[in-house]
Amino acid sequence: MNRLIPHPVLSAALVLVWLLLTAFSLGHLLLGGVIALVAGWVVGHMHPPRPHFRRWWLVPRLLGIVARDVVRSNIAVARILILGPDHPSYHSGFIELNLRLRDPNAIAVLALVLTATPGTAWVEYERRDSRLLLHVLDLRSDADWQSLIRDRYEALLMEIFE
Template structure:
Protein backbone atom coordinates (compact mmCIF):
# COMPACT_ATOMS: atom_id res chain seq x y z
CA UNK A 1 0.00 0.00 0.00
CA UNK A 2 1.25 3.45 -0.83
CA UNK A 3 2.18 5.89 1.92
CA UNK A 4 0.16 8.72 0.40
CA UNK A 5 -2.83 7.17 -1.38
CA UNK A 6 -4.59 10.44 -2.17
CA UNK A 7 -1.81 13.01 -2.50
CA UNK A 8 -4.04 15.83 -3.73
CA UNK A 9 -6.63 15.30 -0.99
CA UNK A 10 -3.89 15.20 1.66
CA UNK A 11 -2.34 18.41 0.36
CA UNK A 12 -5.74 20.11 0.35
CA UNK A 13 -6.40 19.03 3.93
CA UNK A 14 -3.05 20.42 5.09
CA UNK A 15 -3.89 23.70 3.35
CA UNK A 16 -7.35 23.93 4.96
CA UNK A 17 -5.84 23.08 8.35
CA UNK A 18 -3.34 25.90 8.07
CA UNK A 19 -5.93 28.38 6.79
CA UNK A 20 -8.11 27.66 9.81
CA UNK A 21 -5.28 27.82 12.37
CA UNK A 22 -2.15 29.71 11.35
CA UNK A 23 0.75 29.41 8.94
CA UNK A 24 3.43 28.23 11.37
CA UNK A 25 5.81 25.22 11.29
CA UNK A 26 4.10 23.60 14.27
CA UNK A 27 0.68 23.71 12.62
CA UNK A 28 2.25 22.39 9.40
CA UNK A 29 3.49 19.27 11.21
CA UNK A 30 0.22 18.73 13.11
CA UNK A 31 -1.87 19.35 9.99
CA UNK A 32 0.28 16.98 7.93
CA UNK A 33 -0.14 14.19 10.47
CA UNK A 34 -3.93 14.63 10.49
CA UNK A 35 -4.10 14.89 6.70
CA UNK A 36 -1.99 11.77 6.10
CA UNK A 37 -4.21 9.74 8.43
CA UNK A 38 -7.34 11.15 6.78
CA UNK A 39 -5.97 10.33 3.33
CA UNK A 40 -5.27 6.73 4.35
CA UNK A 41 -8.72 6.44 5.93
CA UNK A 42 -10.29 7.70 2.70
CA UNK A 43 -8.27 5.19 0.68
CA UNK A 44 -9.59 2.40 2.92
CA UNK A 45 -13.16 3.53 2.16
CA UNK A 46 -12.81 3.97 -1.61
CA UNK A 47 -10.19 1.72 -3.20
CA UNK A 48 -10.39 3.13 -6.74
CA UNK A 49 -8.49 6.27 -7.49
CA UNK A 50 -9.89 9.19 -9.44
CA UNK A 51 -8.08 9.72 -12.67
CA UNK A 52 -8.33 13.12 -14.29
CA UNK A 53 -7.83 12.88 -18.02
CA UNK A 54 -7.82 16.59 -18.78
CA UNK A 55 -7.20 18.65 -15.59
CA UNK A 56 -6.63 21.77 -17.69
CA UNK A 57 -10.34 21.94 -18.55
CA UNK A 58 -11.37 22.27 -14.88
CA UNK A 59 -10.74 26.02 -14.84
CA UNK A 60 -12.94 26.45 -17.91
CA UNK A 61 -15.72 24.43 -16.26
CA UNK A 62 -15.45 26.51 -13.07
CA UNK A 63 -15.76 29.76 -15.01
CA UNK A 64 -18.75 28.53 -17.04
CA UNK A 65 -20.51 27.29 -13.88
CA UNK A 66 -19.83 30.52 -11.92
CA UNK A 67 -21.31 32.58 -14.75
CA UNK A 68 -24.34 30.26 -15.02
CA UNK A 69 -24.95 30.37 -11.25
CA UNK A 70 -24.86 34.19 -11.26
CA UNK A 71 -27.21 34.34 -14.25
CA UNK A 72 -29.75 31.89 -12.88
CA UNK A 73 -29.63 33.62 -9.48
CA UNK A 74 -30.89 36.78 -11.15
CA UNK A 75 -33.47 34.83 -13.16
CA UNK A 76 -34.92 32.97 -10.17
CA UNK A 77 -34.87 36.10 -7.97
CA UNK A 78 -36.85 37.96 -10.63
CA UNK A 79 -39.34 35.10 -10.95
CA UNK A 80 -39.91 35.07 -7.18
CA UNK A 81 -40.40 38.84 -7.09
CA UNK A 82 -42.84 38.97 -9.99
CA UNK A 83 -44.78 36.00 -8.65
CA UNK A 84 -43.63 33.74 -11.49
CA UNK A 85 -44.23 36.15 -14.37
CA UNK A 86 -47.68 36.75 -12.86
CA UNK A 87 -48.77 33.14 -12.93
CA UNK A 88 -47.27 32.27 -16.31
CA UNK A 89 -44.37 30.18 -15.01
CA UNK A 90 -44.47 26.38 -15.25
CA UNK A 91 -42.14 24.05 -13.45
CA UNK A 92 -41.72 20.47 -14.45
CA UNK A 93 -39.71 17.28 -14.59
CA UNK A 94 -37.20 16.53 -17.32
CA UNK A 95 -35.72 13.11 -18.08
CA UNK A 96 -32.18 13.31 -19.39
CA UNK A 97 -30.32 10.25 -20.72
CA UNK A 98 -26.68 10.56 -19.61
CA UNK A 99 -23.60 9.01 -21.21
CA UNK A 100 -21.44 9.88 -18.20
CA UNK A 101 -20.86 6.79 -16.00
CA UNK A 102 -17.84 7.76 -13.91
CA UNK A 103 -18.99 8.25 -10.27
CA UNK A 104 -16.86 11.33 -9.62
CA UNK A 105 -18.03 12.91 -12.86
CA UNK A 106 -21.64 12.25 -11.89
CA UNK A 107 -21.01 13.73 -8.44
CA UNK A 108 -19.57 16.85 -10.04
CA UNK A 109 -22.55 17.11 -12.38
CA UNK A 110 -24.93 16.76 -9.41
CA UNK A 111 -23.05 19.51 -7.61
CA UNK A 112 -23.24 21.85 -10.61
CA UNK A 113 -26.92 21.18 -11.32
CA UNK A 114 -28.05 21.59 -7.71
CA UNK A 115 -25.87 24.61 -6.94
CA UNK A 116 -27.48 26.41 -9.86
CA UNK A 117 -30.81 27.87 -8.70
CA UNK A 118 -33.62 26.78 -10.96
CA UNK A 119 -32.54 23.18 -11.47
CA UNK A 120 -32.61 20.38 -8.92
CA UNK A 121 -31.19 16.89 -9.32
CA UNK A 122 -33.79 14.46 -8.04
CA UNK A 123 -32.90 10.94 -9.06
CA UNK A 124 -30.42 9.00 -11.15
CA UNK A 125 -30.91 5.46 -12.34
CA UNK A 126 -27.50 3.74 -12.67
CA UNK A 127 -28.90 0.96 -14.88
CA UNK A 128 -30.41 3.05 -17.64
CA UNK A 129 -28.26 6.13 -16.94
CA UNK A 130 -31.33 8.34 -16.84
CA UNK A 131 -31.40 11.48 -14.76
CA UNK A 132 -34.58 13.00 -13.36
CA UNK A 133 -34.27 16.76 -13.13
CA UNK A 134 -36.74 19.29 -11.78
CA UNK A 135 -36.70 22.63 -13.57
CA UNK A 136 -38.13 25.75 -11.96
CA UNK A 137 -38.89 27.67 -15.14
CA UNK A 138 -39.59 25.09 -17.83
CA UNK A 139 -39.97 26.81 -21.18
CA UNK A 140 -38.79 24.10 -23.55
CA UNK A 141 -37.73 20.65 -22.46
CA UNK A 142 -35.33 20.03 -25.34
CA UNK A 143 -33.42 23.18 -24.45
CA UNK A 144 -32.70 21.89 -20.94
CA UNK A 145 -31.62 18.46 -22.20
CA UNK A 146 -29.35 20.22 -24.68
CA UNK A 147 -27.95 22.51 -21.94
CA UNK A 148 -27.06 19.69 -19.56
CA UNK A 149 -25.72 17.37 -22.25
CA UNK A 150 -23.69 19.83 -24.29
CA UNK A 151 -22.66 22.47 -21.80
CA UNK A 152 -21.71 20.35 -18.79
CA UNK A 153 -21.70 16.67 -19.67
CA UNK A 154 -19.48 17.01 -22.74
CA UNK A 155 -16.86 18.85 -20.70
CA UNK A 156 -17.11 16.39 -17.77
CA UNK A 157 -16.75 13.44 -20.18
CA UNK A 158 -13.52 14.96 -21.44
CA UNK A 159 -12.20 15.61 -17.94
CA UNK A 160 -13.08 12.30 -16.29
CA UNK A 161 -13.37 9.57 -18.93
Template sequence: MKRLLPSPWLSLGLLGGWLLLTRTFSLGQLLLGVLVAVVMPLLMAPLRPRPGPLRHWGVLARLILRVGGHVVRSALIVAAGVLRAKKRPPHGSFVTVPLDLRDEHGLAALAMITAVIPGTVWSELAPDRSALLIHVFDLDDEAAFIHHFKADYEWPLKEIFE
Protein backbone atom coordinates in the same frame (compact mmCIF):
# COMPACT_ATOMS: atom_id res chain seq x y z
CA MET B 1 3.15 6.64 8.15
CA LYS B 2 0.41 6.13 5.54
CA ARG B 3 -0.81 3.05 7.42
CA LEU B 4 -1.18 4.99 10.68
CA LEU B 5 -2.63 8.12 9.08
CA PRO B 6 -4.31 7.20 5.78
CA SER B 7 -5.82 10.70 5.55
CA PRO B 8 -3.61 13.20 7.37
CA TRP B 9 -5.74 16.23 6.42
CA LEU B 10 -8.87 14.48 7.66
CA SER B 11 -7.09 13.60 10.90
CA LEU B 12 -5.99 17.18 11.36
CA GLY B 13 -9.54 18.37 10.72
CA LEU B 14 -10.95 15.88 13.21
CA LEU B 15 -8.45 16.96 15.86
CA GLY B 16 -9.22 20.62 15.26
CA GLY B 17 -12.97 19.96 15.30
CA TRP B 18 -12.65 17.98 18.53
CA LEU B 19 -10.74 20.76 20.25
CA LEU B 20 -13.18 23.39 19.01
CA LEU B 21 -16.18 21.39 20.19
CA THR B 22 -14.73 20.78 23.65
CA ARG B 23 -13.54 24.43 23.88
CA THR B 24 -10.54 23.41 25.92
CA PHE B 25 -6.92 22.58 25.18
CA SER B 26 -6.26 20.44 28.25
CA LEU B 27 -3.93 17.47 27.97
CA GLY B 28 -6.80 14.99 28.40
CA GLN B 29 -8.89 16.56 25.62
CA LEU B 30 -5.84 16.82 23.39
CA LEU B 31 -5.10 13.10 23.87
CA LEU B 32 -8.75 12.17 23.24
CA GLY B 33 -8.72 14.33 20.13
CA VAL B 34 -5.56 12.66 18.85
CA LEU B 35 -7.12 9.25 19.53
CA VAL B 36 -10.26 10.19 17.55
CA ALA B 37 -8.16 11.74 14.78
CA VAL B 38 -6.10 8.55 14.38
CA VAL B 39 -8.75 5.87 14.95
CA MET B 40 -11.70 7.27 12.94
CA PRO B 41 -9.91 7.44 9.55
CA LEU B 42 -8.55 3.92 10.12
CA LEU B 43 -12.06 2.58 10.85
CA MET B 44 -13.60 4.43 7.91
CA ALA B 45 -10.86 3.61 5.35
CA PRO B 46 -12.79 0.66 3.84
CA LEU B 47 -15.75 2.97 3.18
CA ARG B 48 -13.76 5.54 1.21
CA PRO B 49 -14.31 5.42 -2.54
CA ARG B 50 -11.37 4.87 -4.82
CA PRO B 51 -9.84 8.09 -6.14
CA GLY B 52 -11.27 9.27 -9.41
CA PRO B 53 -9.21 9.51 -12.56
CA LEU B 54 -8.87 13.22 -13.33
CA ARG B 55 -7.83 14.03 -16.85
CA HIS B 56 -7.77 17.33 -18.70
CA TRP B 57 -7.25 19.81 -15.87
CA GLY B 58 -7.86 22.71 -18.28
CA VAL B 59 -11.36 21.39 -19.01
CA LEU B 60 -11.94 21.08 -15.26
CA ALA B 61 -10.89 24.70 -14.67
CA ARG B 62 -13.20 25.93 -17.48
CA LEU B 63 -16.06 23.83 -16.07
CA ILE B 64 -15.61 25.34 -12.59
CA LEU B 65 -15.67 28.86 -14.03
CA ARG B 66 -18.69 28.04 -16.19
CA VAL B 67 -20.61 26.60 -13.22
CA GLY B 68 -19.76 29.68 -11.14
CA GLY B 69 -21.11 31.93 -13.86
CA HIS B 70 -24.24 29.81 -14.23
CA VAL B 71 -24.87 29.93 -10.48
CA VAL B 72 -24.89 33.74 -10.53
CA ARG B 73 -26.93 33.98 -13.74
CA SER B 74 -29.45 31.34 -12.62
CA ALA B 75 -29.86 32.99 -9.22
CA LEU B 76 -30.79 36.25 -10.95
CA ILE B 77 -33.19 34.46 -13.32
CA VAL B 78 -34.89 32.58 -10.48
CA ALA B 79 -35.16 35.77 -8.42
CA ALA B 80 -36.75 37.58 -11.39
CA GLY B 81 -39.11 34.62 -11.89
CA VAL B 82 -40.19 34.75 -8.27
CA LEU B 83 -40.74 38.52 -8.40
CA ARG B 84 -42.89 38.33 -11.53
CA ALA B 85 -44.73 35.15 -10.45
CA LYS B 86 -48.09 36.94 -10.13
CA LYS B 87 -47.95 38.28 -13.70
CA ARG B 88 -46.42 35.21 -15.29
CA PRO B 89 -46.11 32.13 -13.07
CA PRO B 90 -43.02 30.00 -13.70
CA HIS B 91 -43.58 26.90 -15.78
CA GLY B 92 -41.83 24.28 -13.66
CA SER B 93 -41.37 20.93 -15.29
CA PHE B 94 -39.61 17.60 -14.99
CA VAL B 95 -37.13 16.85 -17.77
CA THR B 96 -35.62 13.48 -18.60
CA VAL B 97 -32.04 13.94 -19.79
CA PRO B 98 -30.47 10.93 -21.53
CA LEU B 99 -26.96 10.35 -20.19
CA ASP B 100 -23.78 9.20 -21.89
CA LEU B 101 -21.72 9.69 -18.71
CA ARG B 102 -21.28 6.47 -16.75
CA ASP B 103 -18.32 7.12 -14.43
CA GLU B 104 -19.43 7.24 -10.79
CA HIS B 105 -17.19 10.21 -10.00
CA GLY B 106 -18.49 12.10 -13.01
CA LEU B 107 -22.08 11.37 -11.99
CA ALA B 108 -21.35 12.55 -8.46
CA ALA B 109 -19.89 15.78 -9.84
CA LEU B 110 -22.94 16.17 -12.10
CA ALA B 111 -25.20 15.73 -9.07
CA MET B 112 -23.32 18.45 -7.18
CA ILE B 113 -23.45 20.80 -10.15
CA THR B 114 -27.19 20.22 -10.55
CA ALA B 115 -27.74 20.81 -6.84
CA VAL B 116 -25.79 24.08 -6.77
CA ILE B 117 -27.43 25.66 -9.86
CA PRO B 118 -30.51 27.60 -8.69
CA GLY B 119 -33.69 26.44 -10.39
CA THR B 120 -32.64 22.82 -10.96
CA VAL B 121 -33.13 19.80 -8.73
CA TRP B 122 -31.65 16.34 -9.39
CA SER B 123 -34.70 14.12 -8.88
CA GLU B 124 -33.84 10.61 -10.00
CA LEU B 125 -31.14 8.62 -11.76
CA ALA B 126 -32.24 5.59 -13.75
CA PRO B 127 -30.98 2.32 -12.25
CA ASP B 128 -28.91 1.65 -15.37
CA ARG B 129 -27.56 5.26 -15.31
CA SER B 130 -28.95 5.93 -18.77
CA ALA B 131 -31.20 8.86 -17.87
CA LEU B 132 -31.56 11.58 -15.30
CA LEU B 133 -34.79 13.19 -14.14
CA ILE B 134 -34.37 16.88 -13.29
CA HIS B 135 -36.94 19.39 -12.11
CA VAL B 136 -36.48 22.81 -13.69
CA PHE B 137 -37.96 25.94 -12.07
CA ASP B 138 -39.01 27.66 -15.30
CA LEU B 139 -38.79 25.77 -18.58
CA ASP B 140 -39.59 27.21 -21.99
CA ASP B 141 -37.91 24.74 -24.37
CA GLU B 142 -37.17 21.22 -23.17
CA ALA B 143 -34.93 20.29 -26.11
CA ALA B 144 -32.84 23.44 -25.66
CA PHE B 145 -32.49 22.75 -21.93
CA ILE B 146 -31.35 19.16 -22.58
CA HIS B 147 -28.78 20.33 -25.15
CA HIS B 148 -27.54 23.09 -22.80
CA PHE B 149 -27.29 20.66 -19.85
CA LYS B 150 -25.38 18.04 -21.82
CA ALA B 151 -23.07 20.52 -23.58
CA ASP B 152 -22.26 22.62 -20.52
CA TYR B 153 -21.99 19.94 -17.84
CA GLU B 154 -22.14 16.33 -19.02
CA TRP B 155 -19.75 16.48 -21.98
CA PRO B 156 -16.96 18.28 -20.05
CA LEU B 157 -17.36 15.79 -17.16
CA LYS B 158 -17.20 12.92 -19.63
CA GLU B 159 -13.97 14.37 -21.02
CA ILE B 160 -12.54 14.81 -17.51
CA PHE B 161 -13.46 11.41 -16.04
CA GLU B 162 -13.75 8.95 -18.94
Protein backbone atom coordinates in the same frame (compact mmCIF):
# COMPACT_ATOMS: atom_id res chain seq x y z
CA MET C 1 -4.84 -2.31 10.28
CA ASN C 2 -6.42 -0.90 7.11
CA ARG C 3 -8.72 -3.91 6.73
CA LEU C 4 -9.82 -3.93 10.36
CA ILE C 5 -10.27 -0.17 10.63
CA PRO C 6 -10.45 1.22 7.08
CA HIS C 7 -11.15 4.80 8.23
CA PRO C 8 -9.53 5.26 11.65
CA VAL C 9 -10.13 9.01 11.90
CA LEU C 10 -13.81 8.63 10.98
CA SER C 11 -14.22 5.75 13.42
CA ALA C 12 -12.55 7.67 16.26
CA ALA C 13 -14.70 10.72 15.55
CA LEU C 14 -17.86 8.60 15.58
CA VAL C 15 -16.92 7.02 18.91
CA LEU C 16 -16.22 10.47 20.34
CA VAL C 17 -19.56 11.86 19.12
CA TRP C 18 -21.34 8.75 20.44
CA LEU C 19 -19.79 9.28 23.88
CA LEU C 20 -20.68 12.97 23.83
CA LEU C 21 -24.31 12.18 23.03
CA THR C 22 -24.65 9.45 25.65
CA ALA C 23 -23.59 8.98 29.25
CA PHE C 24 -20.07 7.60 29.40
CA SER C 25 -19.89 3.93 30.37
CA LEU C 26 -17.97 0.89 29.25
CA GLY C 27 -21.08 -0.43 27.48
CA HIS C 28 -21.53 2.79 25.52
CA LEU C 29 -17.84 2.82 24.65
CA LEU C 30 -18.08 -0.74 23.28
CA LEU C 31 -21.35 -0.04 21.45
CA GLY C 32 -19.94 3.17 19.96
CA GLY C 33 -16.81 1.30 18.90
CA VAL C 34 -18.83 -1.40 17.14
CA ILE C 35 -21.01 1.20 15.40
CA ALA C 36 -17.91 3.15 14.35
CA LEU C 37 -16.23 0.03 12.93
CA VAL C 38 -19.33 -0.96 10.95
CA ALA C 39 -19.72 2.61 9.68
CA GLY C 40 -16.06 2.62 8.60
CA TRP C 41 -16.52 -0.62 6.67
CA VAL C 42 -19.70 0.69 5.02
CA VAL C 43 -17.99 3.94 4.02
CA GLY C 44 -15.06 1.92 2.69
CA HIS C 45 -17.40 0.10 0.31
CA MET C 46 -19.22 3.27 -0.76
CA HIS C 47 -16.20 5.18 -1.97
CA PRO C 48 -16.11 5.72 -5.72
CA PRO C 49 -12.88 5.00 -7.52
CA ARG C 50 -10.15 7.60 -7.34
CA PRO C 51 -10.71 10.30 -9.94
CA HIS C 52 -8.42 10.15 -12.93
CA PHE C 53 -8.23 13.49 -14.67
CA ARG C 54 -7.53 13.08 -18.33
CA ARG C 55 -7.45 16.81 -19.03
CA TRP C 56 -7.18 18.59 -15.69
CA TRP C 57 -6.47 21.96 -17.35
CA LEU C 58 -10.16 22.10 -18.37
CA VAL C 59 -11.26 22.29 -14.71
CA PRO C 60 -10.89 26.12 -14.53
CA ARG C 61 -13.00 26.42 -17.68
CA LEU C 62 -15.71 24.27 -16.06
CA LEU C 63 -15.54 26.39 -12.90
CA GLY C 64 -15.94 29.56 -14.96
CA ILE C 65 -18.97 28.19 -16.80
CA VAL C 66 -20.56 27.06 -13.53
CA ALA C 67 -19.88 30.43 -11.86
CA ARG C 68 -21.45 32.31 -14.76
CA ASP C 69 -24.45 29.97 -14.81
CA VAL C 70 -24.97 30.33 -11.05
CA VAL C 71 -24.98 34.13 -11.31
CA ARG C 72 -27.36 34.09 -14.30
CA SER C 73 -29.61 31.58 -12.58
CA ASN C 74 -29.69 33.65 -9.38
CA ILE C 75 -30.92 36.62 -11.41
CA ALA C 76 -33.53 34.49 -13.21
CA VAL C 77 -34.82 32.97 -9.95
CA ALA C 78 -34.98 36.42 -8.33
CA ARG C 79 -37.05 37.68 -11.27
CA ILE C 80 -39.44 34.77 -10.95
CA LEU C 81 -39.81 35.23 -7.22
CA ILE C 82 -40.17 39.02 -7.48
CA LEU C 83 -42.73 38.78 -10.29
CA GLY C 84 -44.45 36.10 -8.29
CA PRO C 85 -45.55 32.55 -8.98
CA ASP C 86 -48.58 33.77 -10.97
CA HIS C 87 -46.40 35.29 -13.68
CA PRO C 88 -47.51 33.79 -17.04
CA SER C 89 -44.03 32.80 -18.23
CA TYR C 90 -43.28 30.84 -15.06
CA HIS C 91 -43.72 27.06 -15.30
CA SER C 92 -41.87 24.54 -13.14
CA GLY C 93 -41.71 20.83 -13.72
CA PHE C 94 -39.77 17.61 -13.80
CA ILE C 95 -37.78 16.37 -16.77
CA GLU C 96 -35.96 13.13 -17.48
CA LEU C 97 -32.55 13.44 -19.03
CA ASN C 98 -30.47 10.67 -20.57
CA LEU C 99 -26.86 11.03 -19.49
CA ARG C 100 -23.85 9.82 -21.43
CA LEU C 101 -21.55 10.06 -18.41
CA ARG C 102 -20.40 6.78 -16.91
CA ASP C 103 -17.61 7.83 -14.53
CA PRO C 104 -19.00 8.04 -10.97
CA ASN C 105 -16.82 11.04 -10.16
CA ALA C 106 -18.03 12.95 -13.22
CA ILE C 107 -21.64 12.13 -12.29
CA ALA C 108 -21.01 13.39 -8.76
CA VAL C 109 -19.58 16.65 -10.11
CA LEU C 110 -22.61 17.04 -12.39
CA ALA C 111 -24.88 16.48 -9.39
CA LEU C 112 -23.04 19.21 -7.47
CA VAL C 113 -23.24 21.62 -10.40
CA LEU C 114 -26.94 21.10 -11.02
CA THR C 115 -27.85 21.24 -7.34
CA ALA C 116 -25.73 24.35 -6.72
CA THR C 117 -27.38 26.17 -9.60
CA PRO C 118 -30.50 27.95 -8.34
CA GLY C 119 -33.68 26.86 -10.03
CA THR C 120 -32.61 23.25 -10.57
CA ALA C 121 -32.61 20.27 -8.24
CA TRP C 122 -31.18 16.81 -8.85
CA VAL C 123 -34.04 14.54 -7.79
CA GLU C 124 -33.10 11.01 -8.81
CA TYR C 125 -30.49 9.15 -10.82
CA GLU C 126 -31.04 5.68 -12.25
CA ARG C 127 -27.56 4.24 -12.80
CA ARG C 128 -28.71 1.23 -14.83
CA ASP C 129 -30.32 3.41 -17.52
CA SER C 130 -28.24 6.56 -16.91
CA ARG C 131 -31.46 8.52 -16.44
CA LEU C 132 -31.60 11.67 -14.39
CA LEU C 133 -34.77 13.19 -12.99
CA LEU C 134 -34.33 16.93 -12.62
CA HIS C 135 -36.69 19.54 -11.23
CA VAL C 136 -36.51 22.87 -13.01
CA LEU C 137 -38.09 26.05 -11.66
CA ASP C 138 -38.55 27.66 -15.08
CA LEU C 139 -39.13 24.81 -17.51
CA ARG C 140 -39.54 25.89 -21.10
CA SER C 141 -38.61 22.80 -23.12
CA ASP C 142 -37.28 19.35 -22.30
CA ALA C 143 -35.15 19.37 -25.45
CA ASP C 144 -33.52 22.67 -24.43
CA TRP C 145 -32.50 21.23 -21.07
CA GLN C 146 -31.27 17.99 -22.64
CA SER C 147 -29.01 19.91 -25.02
CA LEU C 148 -27.92 22.37 -22.31
CA ILE C 149 -26.78 19.60 -19.97
CA ARG C 150 -25.27 17.51 -22.78
CA ASP C 151 -23.41 20.36 -24.53
CA ARG C 152 -22.49 22.58 -21.61
CA TYR C 153 -21.63 20.19 -18.79
CA GLU C 154 -21.53 16.59 -19.96
CA ALA C 155 -19.18 17.16 -22.88
CA LEU C 156 -16.71 19.03 -20.69
CA LEU C 157 -16.95 16.50 -17.84
CA MET C 158 -16.35 13.67 -20.30
CA GLU C 159 -13.21 15.43 -21.52
CA ILE C 160 -11.99 15.96 -17.96
CA PHE C 161 -12.75 12.52 -16.49
CA GLU C 162 -13.30 9.87 -19.16
